[in-house]
Amino acid sequence: MPLLTAFNRQCQTTPDTIAFIDGDRQLSYRQAGQLACRLGACLMHGQVPRPRVIIALERGIDAAIAILAALNAGACYIPLDLKNPPNRLNYIIADADAQTIIGKGRRPDWLEAPVPWLDIGHPPLAENAGPPAITADDAPAAILYTSGSTGMPKGVVLSHRAMRNFADWAAVTFKISTTDTIASLAPFHFDLSVFDLFSSLSVGATVNFVPSNLTLSPSRLTAWLAQHRISIFYTVPSLLSFIALKGNLPTPPLPHLKTVLFAGEVFPARQLQTLCGLLPATNFYNLYGPTETNVCCYWPVERERLQSGHPIPIGHPACGAILQIDGTTGELIVHSANNLSGYWQQGKLRPALTTDNGYRTGDKVSLNGQGEYCYHGRLDRMLKCSGHRVEPAEIETVILQHPEVLSCAVVGITDSTSGQRPAAAIVLKPDATLEQIVKPVKQQLPAYMHPCKFIALGSMPCLANGKTDYGALQQLLENS
Amino acid sequence: MKKKLRDFIFQELVFVTDPKRFGDDDDLLEAGLDSMGIMRLIMFIENEHGVTLPDTEIEPDNVRSLNALEHWILRHKKE
Structure with missing residues (x-):
């Protein structure tokens, strides 16, 4: 089943629910679905030989619609980090070998490759927007570029099956429903955004894009979270530490915020303890996993176990993963439906998994007395x-x-x-x-x-x- | 005060090849001071100067340059 099946169903069953809020602009599921179909139809013509679409847009409604359009057209999306210098962007664009780049305004001067540029502000008039393309479960849905150990960025290829497996697991585990509003702060080239977009849209929740200037001002960020009645927020520990230190939380503190998820780095127990103290009614979860496996391990934070100086565990297997520890090195090996299909390099898919489809994370782990996994750093130089x-x-x-x-x-x-x-x-x-x-x-x-x-x-x-x-x-x- | 701020910022938070040539009004945010850097800088200032910088005033205009930082700190030292 393609990744967007659940979203397209929501467009029928909850058409008037708000799908996206981006500052003053908002779209219902009906409007979002229509825009994605119309833009998707502009892509179909050139789709067959290179079913990959590069998204050169900042996080927000336009980028989300471009992503949905690419998927509806049967292509996979490749989000760029526009803050990257031009040489790195041009490398990724050449490496991706895509059919189209969706951006805003006219084609930028730094762009070297002769890839067609589609201005989302003025899309060409599409012929009839047909039904969403039928996509195989193992077809790529996204390629997320990350830093490469060979010295060049490399693309992590995620299939429809892999992304849906994670999106569904998260929607069920964190009990997301149509009444939830999710704050989306992670840029789309970060795997945290898979949750923000696809877990939310699959169950009819509302995605509200956090204005990017708020990260420099924690008290304005918490005021924003309160004002917009955010119920779920998935972000990185460093930002949450900043909130713990200077968030100026109102009383009662963020009554709508039922769940905070964090991943991407180790959350020092002392700062987490402070934050838990400030938000007594919020549930916290430590999610763990490299982009290649998305979340493979998670720990619902047990407040009474937090102790300054004692690292928190990464917890139990998530998303149906089977975890294995290499007896010699302590390396974590992940067997999961979330696992990447391979790395995209120079227009080709290169294998990345072991012969039995495991992914070697390069992370050293162990099991503690409670049977939880604990993280002990990298085995390589990452x-x-x-x-x-x-x-x-x-x-x-x-x-x-x-x-x-x-x-x-x-x-x-x-x-x-x-x-x-x-x-x-x-x-x-x-x-x-x-x-x-x-x-x-x-x-x-x-x-x-x-x-x-x-x-x-x-x-x-x-x-x-x-x-x-x-x-x-x-x-x-x-x-x- | 500015000397201590300079030393901390250029030793710990932002790398510039020649800190002496970085002007008191030059843009620290453009030079690479990010949200995590701002957080460490505020912790440093509060410890060093015994002031509390109000949460609601942490915003780009107060941390953009060495002069802006100094003004901000002095406003709270007087209180």
Whole structure:
């Protein structure tokens, strides 16, 4: 059954319920369904050879309609992070090999690839909008680009089956119904948005897009949550910590907010405890899983067990996943209907699963005395920076492109609020200076990948086997 | 006061190659100060200066530059 079947049914059964609110603009399910069909019909013509549509729109109603249109046309959607520098966007666009880019206004100057540009403000007049395309369960529904360990971004391909499995599980587990209003803050290239869009729309709930400037002002954000009677909010721990610290919660605190879900990074127990104290009537859930598996483990927060300095568990299997721990390394292996179909690279689907369809997460886990899974960090070099996944190799690739650089290494240093931040050690050619490197490197990387420190070294510290000594580098960068 | 703010911001929150050339009115948000950085900065200011910065005043215009930050802190120091 295609991912949008449940949404299209809601358009028939609850046509007058509000589907989307975006500032002053709102759409009922009927209106959203009609717009998505009409725009979808503009896409069908060129659909057959490359059933992929790039979404070059900021989070909001237009982007949501573009996504629904792509899916109705039988294509998968590829959301761009428009805050990425042009070189990274152009790489992803070329790699995706899509039929169309849906954006707003005229075609931007930075766009290199000759992909047709469709202005959502002025879509071409479509012929009759037919019924939604019949899509196979294993056809791709979305490709979410993430940082790649080979130094280039890579696309995680999620099938209709995988996304529906997660959306349905979440709708049932968190008891979402047509009376709920969900705050949508995660950008669409983040997997948190799969919940915001598809769990909500499948049961006839309302999606209200949080104005993006509110994240800099926690008290205005909480006032907004109160004013719009938000009942469910799925976001990252760092933002929730900011609310705990400076949210200026009204009394009674957010009476409509029944459920808060968080994922993407570790939530320190002390901050979570503060937040739980401020919101006594809200249920909290820790959701865990890389983009490749979406949520595979979850823990309904037990307030009485929160203890400062004791990491919270990631909990029990979710979405029908079967979890397995590698006996030698402690690595978590996930068998789930949510699992990715593979990685999209250079116009092709490349396998990513083990022979029995498991996904090796690269995360080290263990079981505690209560039979809950606990997370112990990465087995490889991947970093988590304010909920963003960052592969040091991608930053190194950009730094190494500069002719003044002989070698470089990027490691994560600890940061009390962002979790980790990348820091770079660079060996320069004689006479070269860091100033020549820093600015161009920053222009080529999204802000969350910017190293928070750069140091110049005479040579890279090495282990006895000649490999870079990342441990020594980390100490050096933490203390510099 | 500005020196301590400068040191904290450029050592901990925002990387610029030459902090000395970063003007007191230059835009910190453009230079990369994000919501998590603002949170750490507020915790630092409250500890360092013994002031409480009201939740309702945490907004871009009060944290945009070193001068804006100083004005904001001074307003609350007097109270």
